Amino acid sequence: MTGRAVAFLVPEGIDDPARVSGGNVYDRRVRDGLGAHGWHVTTVETRDSSDAAAALREVPRGATVLVDGLVALGAPGALVEATTRIRVVVLAHMVAAAFPDATAETAVDECRALNAADHVIVTSRWTAEELLRRGLAASDRVAIAPPGVDMPSASSATGSKEPAGLxxxxxxxxxxxxxxxxxxxxxxxxxxxxxxxxxxxxxxxxxxxxxxxxxxxxxxxxxxxxxxxxxxxxxxxxxxxxxxxxxxxxxxxxxxxxxxxxxxxxxxxxxxxxxxxxxxxxxxxxxxxxxxxxxxxxxxxxxxxxxxxxxxxxxxxxxxxxxxxxxxxxxxxxxxxxxx
CATH class of the missing domain: 3.40.50.2000 (Glycogen Phosphorylase B;)
Structure with missing residues (x-):
């Protein structure tokens, strides 16, 4: 990969209609939209940490890789190693350590992955503030990219009239x-x-x-x-x-x-x-x-x-x-x- 090329590491099945999630929708819109900004995107679906590690090793020295936060969380060691030779940007849809069932190991892995990244993209101001509060990323390495909305036409959007039912x-x-x-x-x-x-x-x-x-x-x-x-x-x-x-x-x-x-x-x-x-x-x-x-x-x-x-x-x-x-x-x- 040369020039404005980026490898995008995502969880397996982001196009699977049975696995629709906000994160998958966001990843697809980014994948499909970056071409308009001059990027050549190579999407790599990963099933586990071994897949992620192998994909990171395949990225040529000096190139850029965009890594979905779930992939980064599952392979923090491989991501840390990759930063010694490529530019790593993590797309963090959430703060894993903020979940009630998060373990100490989850928090450590998230900290390793996000602190190693050259840049972290988050989907909300709250996520950015939470990463800073938890010491997971420095403010000069965080960018906020809120998810967009596919606006229906005015005629197909719900009007001001109250629907008949509750x-x-x-x-x-x-x-x-x-x-x-x-x-x-x-x-x-x-x-x-x-x-x-x-x-x-x-x-x-x-x-x-x-x-x-x-x-x-x-x-x-x-x-x-x-x-x-x-x-x-x-x-x-x-x-x-x-x-x-x-x-x-x-x-x-x-x-x-x-x-x-x-x-x-x-x-x-x-x-x-x-x-x-x-x-x-x-x-x-x-x-x-x-x-x-x-x-x-x-x-x-x-x-x-x-x-x-x-x-x-x-x-x-x-x-x-x-x-x-x-x-x-x-x-x-x-x-x-x-x-x-």
Whole structure:
């Protein structure tokens, strides 16, 4: 590789429709967009640390490599070694050490990988601040590239008119850090004629997803787990929904939240990580994380107050103008790839 060439090391299966995640979507948009900035991208999918180490050894001396944070976390030793001969940029979608189940080994591996990198790209201001607070990266080596939003046309976005039903939507991989179990515990406390759809892959956290599916059965069809939806199917869910709920325990930015705002859908979310920044501009209610009672109270307030629903929808609609674009995201990544 010579000139403006970059090898992009990503987890295996980023194009697999059954493994849709925010990180995979982001990686794909970066991969597909860097060509417009003059980069020749060679994408390397890695299954494990051995794959990652081998891929890093294949990068020619003096070249640049962009490494997804999950890949970097799995092969910190190989990444440290690689920095002696190539320029390494890590794309950190999250702070692994911030997860409740993070081990001491996880924190050490993350520290080794990120401190060795020449540059670190993060997806939110909160992530950048968290890396600095934890001593995982120096401020002059961190660039922020928030995920973009594919804006629907004004005619296809949800309008200011309140939807006929109280249809709740939750989008994200079905996983402990996304908090779908918190949402079910909150819904268990509610009356009313609401419905809820939980959209997301079951594959990465199968045991947790199966537990959520079992718990959802007690709602007699009012809660439905759809699995992965993409493209037109997911857009249709946003259009029919009156509210997006994001009950995350950990969240760097919240791509589903931004997508909901692009459709003019208001948001009820946990005040954790980068979510407060993502909903800046109105159209959202924030509650403490991992607190079913607080989430239930907020849902009840939203369901029983038509004026609140209309106000939130109007604010969400207005916030669409300030949402980031994917072209801006890719441009920020391209700048970070340039040698300083």
């Amino acid at each position: 249809d709740i939507l939750c989008v994200g991989v079905v996983a402990p850090h996304k908090g779908q179990d918190v949402l079910l515990a909150a819904l268990d406390q509610l009356e009313g004629s609401w419905t809820c759809r939980i959209v997301g892959s079951w594959r990465p956290f199968g045991a947790f997803a199966s537990s959520v599916a079992r718990d959802a059965r007690r709602f007699s069809g009012r809660v439905r787990l759809t699995g992965v939806l993409d493209g037109a199917e997911l857009a249709a869910e946003y259009r029919r929904s009156a509210l997006l709920v994001a009950p995350s325990r950990v969240e760097s930015s919240g791509m589903a939240i931004a997508e909901a705002r692009g459709h003019g859908v208001p948001v009820l979310a946990a005040a954790v990580g980068g979510i407060p920044d993502t909903v800046a501009g109105g159209g959202a209610i924030l509650v403490p994380p991992d607190d079913p009672a607080a989430l239930a109270a907020a849902l009840d307030g939203w369901m029983t107050d038509p004026a609140l629903r209309l106000r939130l929808r109007a604010e969400a609609r207005s916030a669409r103008a300030g949402l980031p674009t994917w072209s801006a995201t890719v441009a920020a990544v391209s700048r970070a790839l340039e040698p300083s």
